C-alpha cells in the first residue's frame with residue numbers, strides 16, 4: 001500500500017514538473033493579454049485566429065523611453081494645408097496629420113494603430129492625446145495609444161471592441177474572432193505612469 005502511495009506521489013510530482021512549462025506559458029500569455037491595449041500585434045492577424053498582441057517589446061524600458069505624448073487634433077492634411085494657404089492636390093487626400101496647439105503638423109503612419117485615423121472620421125477634429133514615437137529624421141508619428149476626451153473633458157482610452165468575443169481591436173474591420181461587427185469604445189483611463197513621469201506637469205489639459 002505504501003509503495004502504491006509512493007508511486008502516486010512520484011507520478012503527481014512528475015505531472016507537476018511536466019506542467020511547469022505549460023503553467024509558465026499560461027502566465028506569460030495572460031500577462032500578454034493585460035497589455036493588449038497598448039501593444040503591437042506580434043504578427044499580422046491570421047483569418048479566424050485572434051492576434052495575440054506582443055507585450056515584451058513595448059513594455060521594455062528601452063521601448064518606453066522612446067515613447068512620447070503628443071497633443072492636438074488629427075485632421076486631414078489638405079484641410080490643414082489649405083488653412084495655411086498651401087494648395088495640395090488629391091494625392092494628399094487620405095493623409096491625416098496631428099495638428100498641435102503650436103500649429104505643427106505631424107503626419108501619422110497608417111499602421112496597426114494609426115490607421116484608425118484614416119478610417120474613422122469620428123476620431124478626427126477633436127482633442128486627442130497620442131502616445132507614440134518618431135525616429136530621428138523621420139517626421140511620421142507611429143501611434144501606440146489613443147486618448148480622446150468626453151463632453152466633460154474626461155480622458156478616454158480609445159479602441160474598438162467585439163462584445164460577442166470580448167476582444168479589443170485597433171482598426172475598423174470585422175472581428176478577427178467571430179467576423180461580426182465591432183464598435184468604437186471609449187474607456188475612462190489615465191495616462192500610463194511612464195508617460196506622466198516625463199511630463200512637466202502630470203496629466204495637464206490638452207493644449208497646454
Ligand SMILES: [Zn+2]
Pocket residue numbers: 162163164165166167175176177178179180
Ligand atoms: Zn467577435
